[in-house]
Amino acid sequence: MSKQRQSRFAIISIALTLGAFTLFVFATFVDPLSAYSTELMVAGLALLIASWGIYFFGGRRAQKPEESTENVITVIGCGGCDFREERAFTLGDYIFKELGQCKKCPGNSYIRAIYAVPLKK
Numbered sequence: 001m002s003k004q005r006q007s008r009f010a011i012i013s014i015a016l017t018l019g020a021f022t023l024f025v026f027a028t029f030v031d032p033l034s035a036y037s038t039e040l041m042v043a044g045l046a047l048l049i050a051s052w053g054i055y056f057f058g059g060r061r062a063q064k065p066e067e068s069t070e071n072v073i074t075v076i077g078c079g080g081c082d083f084r085e086e087r088a089f090t091l092g093d094y095i096f097k098e099l100g101q102c103k104k105c106p107g108n109s110y111i112r113a114i115y116a117v118p119l120k121k
């Protein structure tokens, strides 16, 4: 999905670049337009900059979802009862890490498991 988005940004970028070159060519070689050559050059440059911007930012934004293709879940359990809770993994979580008193009983709760779930595309 993100690859499609990326290629769409690439196509827009190429189209803008082609438009910029067309403006440059018109400004240089078409005599009736030579009076506007400066404006056409500026417009062409603006198109070029826009195309780079779209390619750069579009490509970066399209890559972002690929970094997190899975959801990491931390399972919390208790030594004294059958308490079980799942939450999103946070930095510093490790298996058997003690988390203090259980919410249901006086026993100690701890991290029982950490696992990753692939995100649906």
Ligand SMILES: [Zn+2]
Pocket (backbone or CB within 6 Å): 078, 079, 080, 081, 082, 083, 102, 103, 104, 105, 106, 107, 108
């Ligand atoms: Zn408990």
